[in-house]
Amino acid sequence: MTQRMKEIARTIVDLQAELDREIEHRRRALGVRVHDRLVEFERGIVIEQRKLKTSVRAFLARSSFGAIITAPVIYSMLLPLVLLDIWISVYQAVCFRAYGIARVERRDYIAFDRGRLAYLNWVEALNCGYCAYANGVIAYAREIGSRTEQYWCPIKHALKISDPHQRYYEFLEFGDAEGYRTRLAAFRALLAADGDDIAKGTRAASPRPEAEERASP
Numbered sequence: 001m002t003q004r005m006k007e008i009a010r011t012i013v014d015l016q017a018e019l020d021r022e023i024e025h026r027r028r029a030l031g032v033r034v035h036d037r038l039v040e041f042e043r044g045i046v047i048e049q050r051k052l053k054t055s056v057r058a059f060l061a062r063s064s065f066g067a068i069i070t071a072p073v074i075y076s077m078l079l080p081l082v083l084l085d086i087w088i089s090v091y092q093a094v095c096f097r098a099y100g101i102a103r104v105e106r107r108d109y110i111a112f113d114r115g116r117l118a119y120l121n122w123v124e125a126l127n128c129g130y131c132a133y134a135n136g137v138i139a140y141a142r143e144i145g146s147r148t149e150q151y152w153c154p155i156k157h158a159l160k161i162s163d164p165h166q167r168y169y170e171f172l173e174f175g176d177a178e179g180y181r182t183r184l185a186a187f188r189a190l191l192a193a194d195g196d197d198i199a200k201g202t203r204a205a206s207p208r209p210e211a212e213e214r215a216s217p
Helices: 003-029 045-050 056-062 065-075 078-099 122-152 166-170 177-193 209-215
Strands: 032-035 038-041
Touching: 003 166, 056 122, 078 122, 122 166, 122 177
Parallel strands: none
Antiparallel strands: 032 038
């Protein structure tokens, strides 16, 4: 990775941190507090939210015919999602322990907090729970997959791929044979020391910066 690429990566991290601060500021403005993964609302907020709650009958009356008849198809995805959830959890419990990779915390990716919103009826809350689980499981599996890729093949593709995981940006350049042979162990050591080094935005220093600079054009 060139120096310019490192600077861009740091800028991305800084912007993400700034965005997180703005999101937290907006939550506080709406009367929301989060402490130890517990969500709390300021007094009076829940009462105001309930005033905007729509009955299930009114909700269904406003729903399109297509939305209603496709609901069973949407919820049928629960079976493969549950299987993925179980299978990927067993995979990392067995393989990550064998490889010495820090395991992914499932609760960091799957959260069912939106059910506490008083302005949602039970159908809307159920839909939110489904979306939280579906996207959470996929994100959980993606992080497990990204750690696996960093362990076995931390190499960028020659072809452009859409929305790669965060670890990808730290991977070796396509065609950097020397870097792969000399730095693979260092990439693996980062996972053993702290599996969240890149995924949580810290973007730890590269294992051997001098090798990167030699490989840079």
